[in-house]
Amino acid sequence: MKKLILLAFVIILYSACKEQPIRYTQSSPEIEAYKAGIKDYSDQKWESLVTRYADTANVFFNTATAMRANKIPEFHQNNETAFSSRGFIEKGQEYEMVITDNGETWVNFWGTWKCTLAANNKVLEIPVHLTAQFIDGKVVREYGYWDNAPIVLAIQEIEAAPKMTEEATE
Numbered sequence: 229m230k231k232l233i234l235l236a237f238v239i240i241l242y243s244a245c246k247e248q249p250i251r252y253t254q255s256s257p258e259i260e261a262y263k264a265g266i267k268d269y270s271d272q273k274w275e276s277l278v279t280r281y282a283d284t285a286n287v288f289f290n291t292a293t294a295m296r297a298n299k300i301p302e303f304h305q306n307n308e309t310a311f312s313s314r315g316f317i318e319k320g321q322e323y324e325m326v327i328t329d330n331g332e333t334w335v336n337f338w339g340t341w342k343c344t345l346a347a348n349n350k351v352l353e354i355p356v357h358l359t360a361q362f363i364d365g366k367v368v369r370e371y372g373y374w375d376n377a378p379i380v381l382a383i384q385e386i387e388a389a390p391k392m393t394e395e396a397t398e
Contacts, residue, residue, distance in 0.1 A: 252324065252327075254324050258325050258362045263323065269316070271315075274304075277301070278297055282366040285369065311343045311344060314341070317353070321337065322339070324336050334359055334362070336358070341356045345382055350382055354379070355375070
């Protein structure tokens, strides 16, 4: 009986010591690929950025409507005409990779996006969260979340300034 209990204990101990697959990390090839994509965005290297996505990737930036990765350059270029500079602040960026219970590989990014408005040199800093699913080293699905309100309000302020000046002179 003692041998049986000892054998059961050894089996439990052995199975508990088995190396489990890594499900969370802050260093991986996928994280390095995502960092390179963030740099491509900041440097406006659109062709390089798009190559980091699968052809069929779905991208959701502050919306439930997907766009294809080849539309990312157009999306950013259309939204950036008001800025004299923009990009992610390198200090404080955080990346992590997780493998879900379903075996999906996701990379999460938290960072601060900074821009200068061309019309008045006002500087805005906006927290951003991006999360991307990787398959075979390529992004197949990506979600981006940030608060557009400070940008919208600043642009409305710029647009209202000439009207206010005109009204004041009348």
